[in-house]
Amino acid sequence: MSSTPSKTIADNSDKLVTTLGRPRERIVKSAIELFRQHGIKGIGVDAIAEAAGSNKMTLYRHFGCKDDLVCECxxxxxxxxxxxxxxxxxxxxxxxxxxxxxxxxxxxxxxxxxxxxxxxxxxxxxxxxxxxxxxxxxxxxxxxxxxxxxxxxxxxxxxxxxxxxxxxxxxxxxxxxxxxxxxxxxxxxxxxxxxxxxxxxxxxx
Amino acid sequence: MSSTPSKTIADNSDKLVTTLGRPRERIVKSAIELFRQHGIKGIGVDAIAEAAGSNKMTLYRHFGCKDDLVCECxxxxxxxxxxxxxxxxxxxxxxxxxxxxxxxxxxxxxxxxxxxxxxxxxxxxxxxxxxxxxxxxxxxxxxxxxxxxxxxxxxxxxxxxxxxxxxxxxxxxxxxxxxxxxxxxxxxxxxxxxxxxxxxxxxxx
DNA sequence: AATGTGTGTTACCGGTCAGTAACGTCCCAA
DNA sequence: TTGGGACGTTACTGACCGGTAACACACATT
Missing domain, CATH: 1.10.357.10 (Tetracycline Repressor, domain 2)
Structure with missing residues (x-):
């Protein structure tokens, strides 16, 4: 399986941020914007991670729970x-x-x-x-x-x-x-x- | 989230109204109070119906969907x-x-x-x-x-x-x-x- | 007695959500 | 070269939620 899909992260058409900076900063930035658009209870952690060009696991490695992310934002x-x-x-x-x-x-x-x-x-x-x-x-x-x-x-x-x-x-x-x-x-x-x-x-x- | 209300089914401490009046009025009254306490997205239709001494089916017979109930409230x-x-x-x-x-x-x-x-x-x-x-x-x-x-x-x-x-x-x-x-x-x-x-x-x- | 309306009960469906497990990959530093 | 830390991927769990189906019951009218 050497030909891994390797998903070019250049595709950020529907993402709020590019892959500039580290995932933690991108997640916070995306979360702030998505909370603004949909409300805190109106958006899920999965959508936030995706909009940040990251994933839920990485989000939870940086923030113990959604509330922690909210506080950081x-x-x-x-x-x-x-x-x-x-x-x-x-x-x-x-x-x-x-x-x-x-x-x-x-x-x-x-x-x-x-x-x-x-x-x-x-x-x-x-x-x-x-x-x-x-x-x-x-x-x-x-x-x-x-x-x-x-x-x-x-x-x-x-x-x-x-x-x-x-x-x-x-x-x-x-x-x-x-x-x-x-x-x-x-x-x-x-x-x-x-x-x-x-x-x-x-x-x- | 770490701060979910999480009420057990048997807990009727928040039963807001008795069975005075007709279900429709009781449901609206309970919904107003529960929306006030928990927010609109923070409370479910089932809890509203139960607090009104009624049930979800009766709620949906009077209000086509949750948004309709919200508007009525x-x-x-x-x-x-x-x-x-x-x-x-x-x-x-x-x-x-x-x-x-x-x-x-x-x-x-x-x-x-x-x-x-x-x-x-x-x-x-x-x-x-x-x-x-x-x-x-x-x-x-x-x-x-x-x-x-x-x-x-x-x-x-x-x-x-x-x-x-x-x-x-x-x-x-x-x-x-x-x-x-x-x-x-x-x-x-x-x-x-x-x-x-x-x-x-x-x-x- | 027959009928219809309003209501209660139970069970279910499909979807979403927060959070976790296990494994794979990449890059950088020693 | 190698090891480790950061990150990505997939799949999963358990809970909850909005909404519906089917059936039973109580009651008022006729």
């Missing part, structure tokens, strides 16, 4: 989200007020371009089982993001910085979820103006 | 939500400004007492398949609620009534989803004060 998503804070500092160095505007702008852009909502929130909706390991990942990520925003509002010179940060998060989270349930013509259309008006109101005193 | 949930508008009119007859405050108060109360989020939003998160019949039900209900609130803001004498209604919906939806993902200590704690301050700001001009 959520951790990666949240660590990518964390990048925004350094990006903002790079874009407007030493200008927290403009960074805050930049944060609003970025949120509005994402909501306008993608109606699928926040991966972390979506995961929280699906994984209700008490004590599910993903819940801690989600909660930690959301709290960290919240604290970063509070700190930014404080540095921007807002006196009631915590109130402002909380209101902004509510508006943005609400906008994402409205886009998801109502669609493009939801009440999230004026998100940016509303946020900026709020920032102005809080900046006056 | 969402319609019932949204029609119950609609009751708030007449309740507000009853509570503060002819006083739209106080009705608007009442709407905010009701939303804040519900968010404080229940961290499971909005059934319609949760369903939208789970049912992503293109053209799923539940999506129209969800969208219609959300749009109707939005329009009711816009109308209430207009009747309350707010000039930019549409902007105010949109901002309030974003805040409330964001608050619900933050409670769900972050938990009790999320940024939704000051929802009521934020909404009232916003109403005040819009009412001045």
């Amino acid at each position: 959520l951790k990666q998503v949240s660590s990518e989200k964390e990048r925004i804070w350094v990006d903002l500092e790079d874009a407007y160095p030493g200008d927290p007020a403009r960074q805050l505007r930049g944060w609003v702008d970025e949120a509005a852009q994402r909501i306008f371009n993608d109606l699928r909502g926040c991966d972390l929130v979506n995961a929280a909706v699906e994984l209700k089982e008490a004590g599910h390991p993903a819940q801690k990942v989600i909660m930690d990520a959301k709290k960290a993001h919240m604290q970063h925003l509070v700190e930014l509002c404080r540095r921007a010179g807002v006196q009631q910085y915590e109130q402002l940060a909380q209101a902004l998060v509510l508006l943005v989270e609400g906008a994402r979820v409205c886009g998801q349930s109502i669609g493009i013509e939801g009440p999230q259309q004026r998100l940016e103006q509303t946020c900026e008006a709020l920032i102005d109101a809080f900046s006056k005193h | 969402l319609k019932q949930v949204s029609s119950e939500k609609e009751r708030i508008w007449v309740d507000l009119e009853d509570a503060y007859p002819g006083d739209p400004a106080r009705q608007l405050r009442g709407w905010v108060d009701e939303a804040a109360q519900r968010i404080f007492n229940d961290l499971r989020g909005c059934d319609l939003v949760n369903a939208a998160v789970e049912l992503k398949e293109a053209g799923h019949p539940a999506q129209k039900v969800i969208m219609d209900a959300k749009k109707a609620h939005m329009q009711h609130l816009v109308e209430l803001c207009r009747r309350a004498g707010v000039q930019q009534y549409e902007q105010l209604a949109q901002a309030l919906v974003l805040l409330v939806e964001g608050a619900r989803v933050c409670g769900q993902s972050i938990g009790i200590e999320g940024p939704q704690q000051r929802l009521e004060q934020t909404c009232e301050a916003l109403i005040d700001a819009f009412s001045k001009h």
Whole structure:
């Protein structure tokens, strides 16, 4: 049997990722995208492995169970989200007020371009089982993001910085979820103006 | 998955209703509650029928498929939500400004007492398949609620009534989803004060 | 008494899913 | 050259799930 099929892995027409990188990274990347498209309970590990140009066995060698893979995906998503804070500092160095505007702008852009909502929130909706390991990942990520925003509002010179940060998060989270349930013509259309008006109101005193 | 509910057949601890009323109503009522607890994809039709004190055959005689049952549940949930508008009119007859405050108060109360989020939003998160019949039900209900609130803001004498209604919906939806993902200590704690301050700001001009 | 409707019971089908076993292959480092 | 680790392939298990078939029963109407 020397003439093994040897399946040229070049065929990736229906795959989400090429064979660039190691299987573990490809699996996580494919899983993130497929969870986004179909939901966590809406896609199977076999489909994820195949989309990654790999197979179920390799997936289970890297992740003990599906939940572990889910947690890894959520951790990666949240660590990518964390990048925004350094990006903002790079874009407007030493200008927290403009960074805050930049944060609003970025949120509005994402909501306008993608109606699928926040991966972390979506995961929280699906994984209700008490004590599910993903819940801690989600909660930690959301709290960290919240604290970063509070700190930014404080540095921007807002006196009631915590109130402002909380209101902004509510508006943005609400906008994402409205886009998801109502669609493009939801009440999230004026998100940016509303946020900026709020920032102005809080900046006056 | 490591966190499957896995209920034994003999366990009727989650028998939600007695045999009061006809099977159809009991099934819908049980389904709403079980969807709330486990998610739509997290509970099977058999468990729903059993919790309703009925059986799968009777369920399928009333609902052609699971999706039909889901749609019926969402319609019932949204029609119950609609009751708030007449309740507000009853509570503060002819006083739209106080009705608007009442709407905010009701939303804040519900968010404080229940961290499971909005059934319609949760369903939208789970049912992503293109053209799923539940999506129209969800969208219609959300749009109707939005329009009711816009109308209430207009009747309350707010000039930019549409902007105010949109901002309030974003805040409330964001608050619900933050409670769900972050938990009790999320940024939704000051929802009521934020909404009232916003109403005040819009009412001045 | 006859009939039809709504309901309960049991058993089954085909499919999917998470997870595992056993074996084969490839590549790299020693 | 050789050995080992990472990866691929196939096949399987056991559970669950959506949905259906066939039959039995209870009851109300006529």
